[in-house]
Amino acid sequence: KLQFLYFIGYTNMFSNAAAGYEIPADPESDCLMAYSGPELEAVFSLEVTENMFLHGMHNGMIRGFFLDDPVTACELASHRSVVKGLVAEGNSLHSCSLDGAVKTWDLKSKEEIVSRDVGQGVVCLAEKNDVLYAGGNEGLLTLWDAAGMIHEPKKQLKAHVGSITALEVMSPSQVFTVSTDGLAKHIDVNTGKLLAAYEGCGPLHCCVLDHDTSVLYVGGSCTHVLLFDVRTAVCIGQLRGHKEAVVGMALSDPTVMPPKSTYPCSPTADPAVPPSPTPATPTLYTASEDMTVMQWNTSTNSLEYIFMGHNSAVSSMVLTKTNQLYTGSYDGSVRVWDTDSAHASVQTKDIQDREKKLCAEAQAKSEKESKPKVKQAKSKKKTKSSPKR
Numbered sequence: 001k002l003q004f005l006y007f008i009g010y011t012n013m014f015s016n017a018a019a020g021y022e023i024p025a026d027p028e029s030d031c032l033m034a035y036s037g038p039e040l041e042a043v044f045s046l047e048v049t050e051n052m053f054l055h056g057m058h059n060g061m062i063r064g065f066f067l068d069d070p071v072t073a074c075e076l077a078s079h080r081s082v083v084k085g086l087v088a089e090g091n092s093l094h095s096c097s098l099d100g101a102v103k104t105w106d107l108k109s110k111e112e113i114v115s116r117d118v119g120q121g122v123v124c125l126a127e128k129n130d131v132l133y134a135g136g137n138e139g140l141l142t143l144w145d146a147a148g149m150i151h152e153p154k155k156q157l158k159a160h161v162g163s164i165t166a167l168e169v170m171s172p173s174q175v176f177t178v179s180t181d182g183l184a185k186h187i188d189v190n191t192g193k194l195l196a197a198y199e200g201c202g203p204l205h206c207c208v209l210d211h212d213t214s215v216l217y218v219g220g221s222c223t224h225v226l227l228f229d230v231r232t233a234v235c236i237g238q239l240r241g242h243k244e245a246v247v248g249m250a251l252s253d254p255t256v257m258p259p260k261s262t263y264p265c266s267p268t269a270d271p272a273v274p275p276s277p278t279p280a281t282p283t284l285y286t287a288s289e290d291m292t293v294m295q296w297n298t299s300t301n302s303l304e305y306i307f308m309g310h311n312s313a314v315s316s317m318v319l320t321k322t323n324q325l326y327t328g329s330y331d332g333s334v335r336v337w338d339t340d341s342a343h344a345s346v347q348t349k350d351i352q353d354r355e356k357k358l359c360a361e362a363q364a365k366s367e368k369e370s371k372p373k374v375k376q377a378k379s380k381k382k383t384k385s386s387p388k389r
Contacts (some may be wrong), residue, residue, distance in 0.1 A: 031309045035070050036289055036333040041065065043328030046316035047086035047093070050106070054093065055261060055316075056083025062095055064107075074110045078103060085125035087132075094123035094132060094146070102134050102144070114149050118142055125166040126175075131358060133189075135164025135177060142190060157192050160187060166206045168216070176216060176230075178204035184218050186230060196233040200226060205247045210282060210298065219246030228302070239286070241294050241303045246288035249329075250319035251298070252339075254280060283339075285325060291315035293327055293337065307337050 045056035139160035162181030183210030
Protein backbone atom coordinates (compact mmCIF):
# COMPACT_ATOMS: atom_id res chain seq x y z
CA LYS A 1 0.00 0.00 0.00
CA LEU A 2 1.27 3.43 -0.93
CA GLN A 3 1.78 6.23 1.51
CA PHE A 4 0.02 9.45 0.63
CA LEU A 5 -0.20 12.97 2.00
CA TYR A 6 -2.82 15.70 1.90
CA PHE A 7 -1.84 19.35 2.13
CA ILE A 8 -3.74 22.42 3.27
CA GLY A 9 -1.87 25.60 2.50
CA TYR A 10 1.61 24.95 3.81
CA THR A 11 0.67 22.47 6.54
CA ASN A 12 0.84 18.70 6.35
CA MET A 13 -2.34 17.23 7.85
CA PHE A 14 -0.59 14.10 9.15
CA SER A 15 2.34 13.58 11.51
CA ASN A 16 5.34 13.12 9.23
CA ALA A 17 7.62 11.93 12.01
CA ALA A 18 5.21 9.29 13.29
CA ALA A 19 4.21 7.96 9.87
CA GLY A 20 7.70 8.10 8.40
CA TYR A 21 6.61 10.42 5.62
CA GLU A 22 9.04 12.69 3.89
CA ILE A 23 8.38 16.43 4.07
CA PRO A 24 8.30 18.02 0.58
CA ALA A 25 11.39 20.00 -0.36
CA ASP A 26 9.26 23.10 -0.89
CA PRO A 27 7.29 24.03 2.26
CA GLU A 28 4.95 26.15 0.11
CA SER A 29 3.91 23.20 -2.05
CA ASP A 30 0.70 23.41 -4.07
CA CYS A 31 0.49 19.64 -4.02
CA LEU A 32 -2.98 18.36 -3.12
CA MET A 33 -1.75 14.82 -2.70
CA ALA A 34 1.53 12.93 -3.07
CA TYR A 35 1.68 9.16 -3.55
CA SER A 36 4.93 7.62 -2.38
CA GLY A 37 6.19 4.42 -0.82
CA PRO A 38 8.49 1.45 -1.31
CA GLU A 39 6.29 0.01 -4.09
CA LEU A 40 6.41 3.26 -6.10
CA GLU A 41 9.92 3.44 -7.48
CA ALA A 42 11.31 5.98 -9.93
CA VAL A 43 8.53 6.92 -12.37
CA PHE A 44 9.55 6.66 -16.04
CA SER A 45 6.06 7.00 -17.56
CA LEU A 46 2.62 7.87 -16.25
CA GLU A 47 -1.03 7.54 -17.25
CA VAL A 48 -4.23 8.35 -15.38
CA THR A 49 -7.66 6.76 -15.87
CA GLU A 50 -10.95 7.52 -14.12
CA ASN A 51 -10.12 5.46 -11.05
CA MET A 52 -6.37 4.77 -11.04
CA PHE A 53 -2.95 5.92 -12.12
CA LEU A 54 -0.41 3.65 -13.78
CA HIS A 55 3.33 4.11 -13.96
CA GLY A 56 6.09 2.42 -15.91
CA MET A 57 9.24 1.20 -14.15
CA HIS A 58 12.87 0.58 -15.10
CA ASN A 59 12.48 -3.21 -14.85
CA GLY A 60 9.62 -3.42 -17.36
CA MET A 61 6.85 -3.61 -14.77
CA ILE A 62 3.69 -1.51 -14.99
CA ARG A 63 1.92 -0.88 -11.69
CA GLY A 64 -1.50 0.65 -11.18
CA PHE A 65 -2.86 2.18 -7.97
CA PHE A 66 -6.39 3.33 -7.12
CA LEU A 67 -6.74 7.10 -6.80
CA ASP A 68 -9.07 7.18 -3.78
CA ASP A 69 -7.35 4.42 -1.80
CA PRO A 70 -3.78 3.89 -3.06
CA VAL A 71 -3.60 0.11 -2.91
CA THR A 72 -2.33 -1.88 -5.87
CA ALA A 73 -4.94 -2.08 -8.62
CA CYS A 74 -2.88 -4.09 -11.08
CA GLU A 75 0.60 -5.34 -11.94
CA LEU A 76 1.38 -5.87 -15.61
CA ALA A 77 4.64 -7.71 -16.14
CA SER A 78 5.77 -8.54 -19.67
CA HIS A 79 8.22 -5.88 -20.83
CA ARG A 80 11.92 -6.63 -20.41
CA SER A 81 13.23 -3.06 -20.16
CA VAL A 82 12.24 0.48 -19.17
CA VAL A 83 8.59 1.32 -19.89
CA LYS A 84 8.80 4.69 -21.64
CA GLY A 85 5.20 5.36 -22.65
CA LEU A 86 1.65 4.61 -21.49
CA VAL A 87 -1.61 5.53 -23.24
CA ALA A 88 -5.04 4.50 -21.87
CA GLU A 89 -8.19 4.44 -23.99
CA GLY A 90 -11.31 3.06 -22.36
CA ASN A 91 -10.50 -0.31 -20.83
CA SER A 92 -7.36 -0.69 -22.93
CA LEU A 93 -3.82 0.33 -22.04
CA HIS A 94 -1.03 0.65 -24.60
CA SER A 95 2.58 0.52 -23.42
CA CYS A 96 5.97 0.83 -25.08
CA SER A 97 9.44 -0.05 -23.90
CA LEU A 98 13.09 0.09 -24.81
CA ASP A 99 12.82 -3.69 -25.32
CA GLY A 100 11.29 -2.86 -28.72
CA ALA A 101 7.75 -4.00 -27.89
CA VAL A 102 4.43 -2.16 -28.04
CA LYS A 103 1.78 -3.99 -26.03
CA THR A 104 -1.95 -3.63 -25.45
CA TRP A 105 -3.53 -4.68 -22.15
CA ASP A 106 -7.07 -5.23 -20.93
CA LEU A 107 -7.36 -3.25 -17.70
CA LYS A 108 -10.38 -5.27 -16.55
CA SER A 109 -8.84 -8.73 -16.88
CA LYS A 110 -5.25 -7.39 -16.37
CA GLU A 111 -4.14 -9.53 -19.30
CA GLU A 112 -1.99 -8.79 -22.31
CA ILE A 113 -4.05 -8.68 -25.50
CA VAL A 114 -1.42 -8.19 -28.19
CA SER A 115 2.33 -7.60 -28.42
CA ARG A 116 3.97 -5.91 -31.41
CA ASP A 117 7.68 -5.95 -32.16
CA VAL A 118 9.16 -2.77 -33.67
CA GLY A 119 12.75 -3.98 -33.99
CA GLN A 120 14.17 -1.06 -32.02
CA GLY A 121 13.55 0.54 -28.63
CA VAL A 122 10.27 2.47 -28.48
CA VAL A 123 10.32 5.80 -26.62
CA CYS A 124 6.86 7.34 -27.11
CA LEU A 125 3.26 6.50 -27.97
CA ALA A 126 0.13 8.30 -29.14
CA GLU A 127 -3.34 7.16 -30.15
CA LYS A 128 -6.00 8.97 -32.17
CA ASN A 129 -8.95 7.74 -34.23
CA ASP A 130 -8.09 4.08 -33.51
CA VAL A 131 -4.58 4.51 -34.90
CA LEU A 132 -1.60 3.80 -32.66
CA TYR A 133 1.60 5.78 -33.34
CA ALA A 134 5.01 4.79 -31.93
CA GLY A 135 8.36 6.57 -32.05
CA GLY A 136 11.55 4.51 -32.00
CA ASN A 137 14.97 5.29 -30.56
CA GLU A 138 16.50 5.02 -34.05
CA GLY A 139 14.06 7.44 -35.68
CA LEU A 140 11.45 4.94 -36.91
CA LEU A 141 7.78 6.04 -36.88
CA THR A 142 5.36 3.08 -36.83
CA LEU A 143 1.55 2.99 -37.16
CA TRP A 144 -0.90 0.21 -36.22
CA ASP A 145 -4.62 -0.32 -36.12
CA ALA A 146 -5.21 0.19 -32.40
CA ALA A 147 -8.61 -1.50 -32.37
CA GLY A 148 -7.44 -4.71 -34.04
CA MET A 149 -5.34 -7.67 -32.97
CA ILE A 150 -2.96 -7.31 -35.92
CA HIS A 151 0.73 -7.51 -35.12
CA GLU A 152 1.92 -6.16 -38.45
CA PRO A 153 2.12 -2.34 -38.72
CA LYS A 154 0.04 -0.32 -41.18
CA LYS A 155 3.00 1.89 -42.02
CA GLN A 156 6.64 2.45 -41.08
CA LEU A 157 8.63 5.59 -41.88
CA LYS A 158 12.21 6.57 -41.22
CA ALA A 159 11.44 10.02 -39.78
CA HIS A 160 14.58 11.06 -37.87
CA VAL A 161 18.27 10.34 -37.48
CA GLY A 162 17.96 10.45 -33.70
CA SER A 163 15.44 9.01 -31.26
CA ILE A 164 11.80 10.14 -31.62
CA THR A 165 11.00 11.40 -28.13
CA ALA A 166 7.45 12.72 -28.57
CA LEU A 167 4.49 12.63 -30.98
CA GLU A 168 1.60 15.00 -31.55
CA VAL A 169 -1.20 13.90 -33.88
CA MET A 170 -2.77 16.78 -35.82
CA SER A 171 -5.08 14.62 -37.95
CA PRO A 172 -5.25 10.95 -39.00
CA SER A 173 -2.78 11.69 -41.80
CA GLN A 174 -0.57 14.39 -40.26
CA VAL A 175 1.80 13.97 -37.30
CA PHE A 176 4.37 16.15 -35.56
CA THR A 177 7.47 14.42 -34.20
CA VAL A 178 10.40 15.72 -32.14
CA SER A 179 13.77 14.05 -31.80
CA THR A 180 17.13 14.06 -30.10
CA ASP A 181 18.55 15.08 -33.50
CA GLY A 182 17.31 18.60 -32.67
CA LEU A 183 14.50 18.68 -35.24
CA ALA A 184 10.72 18.81 -35.03
CA LYS A 185 8.98 17.55 -38.16
CA HIS A 186 5.52 17.81 -39.70
CA ILE A 187 4.90 14.59 -41.62
CA ASP A 188 2.13 13.30 -43.87
CA VAL A 189 2.05 9.66 -42.79
CA ASN A 190 -0.06 8.57 -45.77
CA THR A 191 2.45 9.71 -48.38
CA GLY A 192 5.58 9.81 -46.20
CA LYS A 193 6.13 13.40 -47.32
CA LEU A 194 7.92 15.87 -45.05
CA LEU A 195 5.67 18.93 -44.89
CA ALA A 196 7.92 21.08 -42.69
CA ALA A 197 10.96 20.89 -40.42
CA TYR A 198 11.57 23.06 -37.37
CA GLU A 199 15.07 23.43 -35.94
CA GLY A 200 15.59 23.47 -32.18
CA CYS A 201 18.72 24.39 -30.26
CA GLY A 202 19.63 20.92 -29.02
CA PRO A 203 17.97 17.55 -28.38
CA LEU A 204 14.16 17.87 -28.22
CA HIS A 205 12.02 15.95 -25.74
CA CYS A 206 8.39 17.06 -25.96
CA CYS A 207 5.80 18.93 -28.01
CA VAL A 208 2.14 19.93 -27.96
CA LEU A 209 -0.05 21.60 -30.58
CA ASP A 210 -2.67 24.28 -30.00
CA HIS A 211 -5.14 23.34 -32.73
CA ASP A 212 -7.02 26.65 -32.48
CA THR A 213 -4.02 28.93 -32.98
CA SER A 214 -1.85 26.49 -34.99
CA VAL A 215 1.04 27.05 -32.59
CA LEU A 216 3.40 24.15 -31.91
CA TYR A 217 5.17 24.27 -28.53
CA VAL A 218 8.47 22.38 -28.43
CA GLY A 219 10.71 21.71 -25.41
CA GLY A 220 14.14 20.21 -25.04
CA SER A 221 17.56 20.32 -23.48
CA CYS A 222 18.08 24.03 -24.15
CA THR A 223 15.73 24.73 -21.16
CA HIS A 224 13.33 27.07 -22.96
CA VAL A 225 10.17 26.37 -24.96
CA LEU A 226 10.09 27.26 -28.66
CA LEU A 227 6.89 28.42 -30.38
CA PHE A 228 6.35 27.66 -34.08
CA ASP A 229 3.51 28.77 -36.32
CA VAL A 230 2.80 25.58 -38.26
CA ARG A 231 1.12 27.55 -41.08
CA THR A 232 4.36 29.36 -41.91
CA ALA A 233 6.94 27.06 -40.24
CA VAL A 234 8.41 30.13 -38.51
CA CYS A 235 9.57 30.38 -34.90
CA ILE A 236 7.42 33.11 -33.34
CA GLY A 237 8.64 33.14 -29.74
CA GLN A 238 10.28 31.54 -26.73
CA LEU A 239 9.24 30.84 -23.15
CA ARG A 240 12.14 31.13 -20.71
CA GLY A 241 12.00 30.05 -17.09
CA HIS A 242 13.23 26.50 -16.56
CA LYS A 243 16.83 25.91 -15.52
CA GLU A 244 17.11 22.35 -16.86
CA ALA A 245 15.74 20.38 -19.81
CA VAL A 246 12.01 20.58 -20.52
CA VAL A 247 10.78 16.97 -20.75
CA GLY A 248 6.99 17.21 -20.78
CA MET A 249 4.18 19.60 -21.66
CA ALA A 250 0.41 19.74 -21.89
CA LEU A 251 -2.29 22.23 -22.87
CA SER A 252 -5.46 22.59 -20.83
CA ASP A 253 -8.95 22.67 -22.29
CA PRO A 254 -10.15 26.26 -21.65
CA THR A 255 -13.79 25.15 -21.72
CA VAL A 256 -13.33 22.77 -18.77
CA MET A 257 -12.83 23.78 -15.16
CA PRO A 258 -10.32 21.85 -13.02
CA PRO A 259 -12.39 19.57 -10.78
CA LYS A 260 -13.15 20.72 -7.26
CA SER A 261 -11.00 18.40 -5.22
CA THR A 262 -12.67 15.52 -3.40
CA TYR A 263 -9.59 14.67 -1.37
CA PRO A 264 -10.20 14.75 2.40
CA CYS A 265 -9.13 17.96 4.15
CA SER A 266 -8.55 19.64 0.79
CA PRO A 267 -8.86 23.43 0.87
CA THR A 268 -11.07 23.27 -2.25
CA ALA A 269 -13.39 20.56 -0.98
CA ASP A 270 -15.90 23.03 0.49
CA PRO A 271 -18.83 23.29 -1.96
CA ALA A 272 -19.60 26.76 -0.59
CA VAL A 273 -16.34 28.07 -2.05
CA PRO A 274 -17.06 29.37 -5.56
CA PRO A 275 -14.73 28.08 -8.29
CA SER A 276 -12.35 30.45 -9.99
CA PRO A 277 -13.39 31.58 -13.49
CA THR A 278 -12.38 29.44 -16.44
CA PRO A 279 -9.33 30.75 -18.30
CA ALA A 280 -10.27 32.25 -21.67
CA THR A 281 -7.30 30.62 -23.42
CA PRO A 282 -5.52 27.29 -22.95
CA THR A 283 -2.97 27.11 -20.18
CA LEU A 284 0.38 25.52 -20.98
CA TYR A 285 2.07 23.33 -18.36
CA THR A 286 5.73 22.35 -18.74
CA ALA A 287 7.66 19.78 -16.70
CA SER A 288 11.41 19.90 -16.29
CA GLU A 289 14.43 18.14 -14.91
CA ASP A 290 14.82 21.18 -12.61
CA MET A 291 12.11 19.48 -10.43
CA THR A 292 9.41 22.05 -11.22
CA VAL A 293 6.25 22.37 -13.29
CA MET A 294 5.50 25.79 -14.75
CA GLN A 295 2.18 27.30 -15.75
CA TRP A 296 2.15 29.67 -18.75
CA ASN A 297 -0.42 32.11 -20.15
CA THR A 298 -0.62 31.29 -23.86
CA SER A 299 -2.20 34.60 -24.82
CA THR A 300 0.62 36.69 -23.32
CA ASN A 301 3.35 33.98 -23.33
CA SER A 302 4.12 34.86 -19.72
CA LEU A 303 4.98 32.65 -16.76
CA GLU A 304 2.08 32.62 -14.29
CA TYR A 305 2.91 30.02 -11.65
CA ILE A 306 5.56 27.52 -10.53
CA PHE A 307 4.60 24.22 -8.88
CA MET A 308 7.35 22.94 -6.60
CA GLY A 309 7.64 19.88 -4.39
CA HIS A 310 9.44 17.07 -6.23
CA ASN A 311 12.88 16.14 -4.92
CA SER A 312 14.23 14.96 -8.27
CA ALA A 313 13.66 15.49 -11.99
CA VAL A 314 10.06 15.42 -13.18
CA SER A 315 9.95 12.59 -15.71
CA SER A 316 6.33 12.54 -16.85
CA MET A 317 3.17 14.60 -16.73
CA VAL A 318 -0.52 13.93 -17.41
CA LEU A 319 -3.26 16.53 -17.73
CA THR A 320 -6.60 14.72 -17.61
CA LYS A 321 -9.69 15.62 -19.64
CA THR A 322 -10.95 17.48 -16.55
CA ASN A 323 -7.71 19.53 -16.38
CA GLN A 324 -6.42 17.70 -13.29
CA LEU A 325 -2.61 17.77 -13.31
CA TYR A 326 -0.52 14.73 -12.31
CA THR A 327 3.27 14.45 -12.40
CA GLY A 328 5.68 11.58 -11.88
CA SER A 329 9.31 11.90 -10.85
CA TYR A 330 12.50 9.94 -10.36
CA ASP A 331 12.07 10.72 -6.65
CA GLY A 332 9.54 7.85 -6.56
CA SER A 333 6.39 9.91 -6.15
CA VAL A 334 3.29 10.84 -8.14
CA ARG A 335 1.78 14.21 -7.25
CA VAL A 336 -1.59 15.84 -7.87
CA TRP A 337 -1.44 19.63 -8.20
CA ASP A 338 -3.94 22.29 -7.22
CA THR A 339 -4.30 24.06 -10.57
CA ASP A 340 -7.63 25.55 -9.50
CA SER A 341 -6.00 27.50 -6.67
CA ALA A 342 -3.13 28.45 -8.97
CA HIS A 343 -5.54 30.07 -11.43
CA ALA A 344 -7.31 31.80 -8.53
CA SER A 345 -3.96 33.08 -7.24
CA VAL A 346 -3.01 34.41 -10.68
CA GLN A 347 -6.39 36.13 -11.07
CA THR A 348 -6.11 37.66 -7.59
CA LYS A 349 -2.64 38.96 -8.39
CA ASP A 350 -3.88 40.43 -11.68
CA ILE A 351 -6.71 42.21 -9.86
CA GLN A 352 -4.30 43.54 -7.20
CA ASP A 353 -1.89 44.73 -9.89
CA ARG A 354 -4.70 46.53 -11.71
CA GLU A 355 -5.90 48.11 -8.44
CA LYS A 356 -2.37 49.31 -7.64
CA LYS A 357 -2.03 50.78 -11.12
CA LEU A 358 -5.39 52.58 -10.88
CA CYS A 359 -4.54 53.90 -7.40
CA ALA A 360 -1.17 55.15 -8.62
CA GLU A 361 -2.79 56.87 -11.61
CA ALA A 362 -5.48 58.45 -9.40
CA GLN A 363 -2.88 59.66 -6.90
CA ALA A 364 -0.73 61.16 -9.65
CA LYS A 365 -3.76 62.93 -11.10
CA SER A 366 -4.77 64.24 -7.68
CA GLU A 367 -1.27 65.56 -6.96
CA LYS A 368 -1.19 67.23 -10.36
CA GLU A 369 -4.54 68.95 -9.77
CA SER A 370 -3.62 70.05 -6.21
CA LYS A 371 -0.45 71.82 -7.30
CA PRO A 372 -0.92 75.67 -7.38
CA LYS A 373 -0.83 77.06 -10.85
CA VAL A 374 1.86 79.72 -11.23
CA LYS A 375 1.02 82.38 -13.76
CA GLN A 376 4.06 83.15 -15.77
CA ALA A 377 4.55 86.62 -17.23
CA LYS A 378 4.57 86.70 -20.94
CA SER A 379 7.96 87.70 -22.26
CA LYS A 380 8.05 90.17 -25.07
CA LYS A 381 9.46 88.69 -28.18
CA LYS A 382 12.34 90.59 -29.68
CA THR A 383 12.20 90.92 -33.37
CA LYS A 384 15.44 90.65 -35.14
CA SER A 385 15.89 93.43 -37.63
CA SER A 386 17.24 92.62 -41.01
CA PRO A 387 20.83 93.82 -41.55
CA LYS A 388 21.34 96.91 -43.61
CA ARG A 389 23.17 96.61 -46.82
